[in-house]
Amino acid sequence: MSALPLENRDGVIWLDGELVPWREAKVHVLTHSLHYGSSVFEGERVYGGKIFKLKEHSERLLASAKIVGYEVPYTVEQIEAASRLVVEKNGVTTGYVRPIAWRGSEVIGVSAKGAKIHVAIAAFPWPAYYGEEARKNGIKLLTSKWRRPAPDSAPTASKCAGLYMICTLSRDAAEAAGFQDALMLDYRGQVAEATGANIFLVMDGKLHTPTPDCFLDGITRRTVMDLARKRGYEIIERAIFPEELHKAQEIFLTGTAVEVIPVGVIDELKFTVGPITQQLQADYTALTQNFA
């Protein structure tokens, strides 16, 4: 990836229905969503020039906006077409797509009435999130002091920017302590997810994963569950408490950015990278290299 900051690159960004030069895709400082955290976004990966699970991501973008109280003024098909267009126009073959919708600068009060909805889609080259070492030996997670809020405290089913404030705090604290990511518990003290990925535990040959009732039911999570079912693994969605983590033989994360990544350490606990994680990691890689 280029060392240039994200605002200073060549290429084009799709902004409110048209392609604009990359450096001109700007917003005003009095943008409502900048002040009150209501933008919604997606993260998508490009493999071989094609966007993986584009329809699912585009649908989730519109659904996220609805949850936080506004309508994206484009259809899923229009968002899909615009996403493909920016990938093509920027010549991205291995990369990332970032669609985002937000409330504009028509009003400044907490009330959002009268704010116009904007949408932008950017695409840029992006290699694998973690290197070969992490893919082979796993990453280290540090349990965060921040907890995923209850679904009646925040719009937890939405991929809304405001919800990422505690993810950034957790992630930065983990990295400062020498870990790669944070494990976030939920408001009940149950294991929830990492800061941008879902979590799976392998226990006695079965997959256990937290019920996604206060965090994103990731598109990768669902894809990996399908792959696991095809391999004949039983999947148990349930409440998982941190006290049981030590009983897991393997632990891994799933997410668009991290793909399938083993976890080698959570706080003082150590885990080996085992055959089920390796199998699903290989199956996921194979799928992303060959999809319609």
Ligand SMILES: Cc1ncc(COP(=O)(O)O)c(C=O)c1O
């Ligand atoms: C907080 C959080 N949880 C889970 C996920 C995994 O979701 P997906 O697999 O749809 O990328 C993401 C990434 O979008 C995320 O940001």
